[in-house]
Amino acid sequence: MAERPLTPRSLPWPESAARPIGAPIQPSVVYAAESPDALDAQYEGRAHGYTYAREGHPNADRLAALISAMERVEGGLVTGSGMAAVAAVLMGLTRAGDHVLGGDQLYGRSLRMMSEELPRLGISTSLADPTDAEAFAAAITPQTRLILIEAVSNPTLRVADLEAIARMARERGILLAVDNTFTTPRALRPFDLGADIVIHSVTKLMAGHSDATLGWVGARDAALLERMRAFAVTLGLTPSPFDCWLAERGLMTFELRHERAEANAARLAEALAGHPGVRRVLYPGRADHPDHARARALLGGRWGNMVSFEIAGGRAAANALVRAAPEIAFAPTLGDVATTLSHPASSSHRALGPEARAALGISEGFFRVSVGVEDPQALISAFGRAIDAAAEAGERA
Structure with a gap:
């Protein structure tokens, strides 16, 4: 009869002639040395x-x-x-x-x-x-x-x-x-x-x-x-x-996600630029971006999945835009398969005063979008409805 191990940790890890395809997780905090x-x-x-x-x-x-x-x-x-x-x-x-x-x-x-x-x-x-x-x-x-x-x-x-x-x-x-x-x-x-x-x-x-x-x-x-x-x-x-x-x-899916999100970002930027409620759109792939020529030389046509835009109307309009688009996650950061929307004035750059934010071009109507892999037309429609709602709120304010 095999001797009972002192603790489960004293058992050696099972050996295998074949290796796992999925990467194993090793959560151990401490590793035991032999001497x-x-x-x-x-x-x-x-x-x-x-x-x-x-x-x-x-x-x-x-x-x-x-x-x-x-x-x-x-x-x-x-x-x-x-x-x-x-x-x-x-x-x-x-x-x-x-x-x-x-x-x-x-x-x-x-x-x-x-x-x-x-x-x-x-x-x-x-x-x-x-x-x-x-x-x-x-x-x-x-x-x-x-x-x-x-x-x-x-x-x-x-x-x-x-x-x-x-x-x-x-x-x-x-x-x-x-x-x-x-x-x-x-x-x-x-x-x-x-x-x-x-x-x-x-x-x-x-x-x-x-x-x-x-x-x-x-x-x-x-x-x-x-x-x-x-x-x-x-x-x-x-x-x-x-x-x-x-x-x-x-x-494992990074390149696939990047490809789809980048294509969606280009389409969303174009749609936002054509919306009357949008003051400006920032996307390196657009000819009206202030650094477009440099972006073309530096990035070789890979414009990325980030789009920023600005609306009129201040905080009331910003609140209305977010509330009118519940299908788009309003979050202070980014990094999801789905699109997320951020408001730098109330999140990443809130520690800066209004004057410092203004010097960077960040107003209360400034938003940053991390574009995901959704159906692009559904995404464009959601933003269109939200910007319309923001315009109405701005008129009432």
Whole structure:
């Protein structure tokens, strides 16, 4: 008779001559080593293995490898959120006395990190327009250590002069970090254009089902990646194994979802531009976009699934629009198979005052749409009805 195991954990994992097709989830927090010498070998890099999930786990490594392959870079680090990836860059690679230059239309929380968190640590910051290479160059100081821009800004969809900024960063020995969340590797690979660091909020289109909160950061220089990894481990920016598993599953359909959502976005942008209740539409694929020529050169016709538009009427009209479209989820973020609608003034950019939002072109009537894979005509009809309702509310206000 076989001896009863001391605990279920003392049983070895069942072996199989065939491998599973579906990726396994490994939720273990702790990994048991066979001896102190074996543990030394792992910590000293002479053997690969896992020790404590905060320091890494198999599901994170699998997902990191998949995204790194998409970005064509060796290595990569998955974090617990997109902002955790931004923090690993801004705080893991700078120190007191450094200066960080950012694009002036970054995501709201990135702006807040630049304006509030870094300065209190002794890291000075400033913002400049990344669509104007000369203005951006003028904002560089002798202490500038790092530049952070978004290839396509959130939520105004302006297109950075990435090639010019990469060139000036290289000439001056400044690290360039590019947030590639909106563009994704399907439209743009910033490393090919000279970026040192690339960031993704995997939560968004990559995972794509509103059920996983994750970030990714990669670097061309292995030493930079290791510094960010050490920072992330120390601060506990570790991702959940389950979220990593969900995101890996999401990547299986990424290209299909991207293709359909991008096609839907182009059709929706065209319909919105023709609606009398819409003041302006921002979509890089439209000829009236202020950066259309640059977008064509940079993105090669991959315009993405994000559309922004503005209506008249202020908050009353904005409320009416949202209420008239219950089939479109009103959410402060994005990253679902279905279309979601966001109002930056009350969500991502609410920390900015009205004047600061106005300077960015974000009014109470400004909306950002993450277009999904629904039937495009049903989507266009829903937005048409909602904008009509907003116009009526604006007239009554």
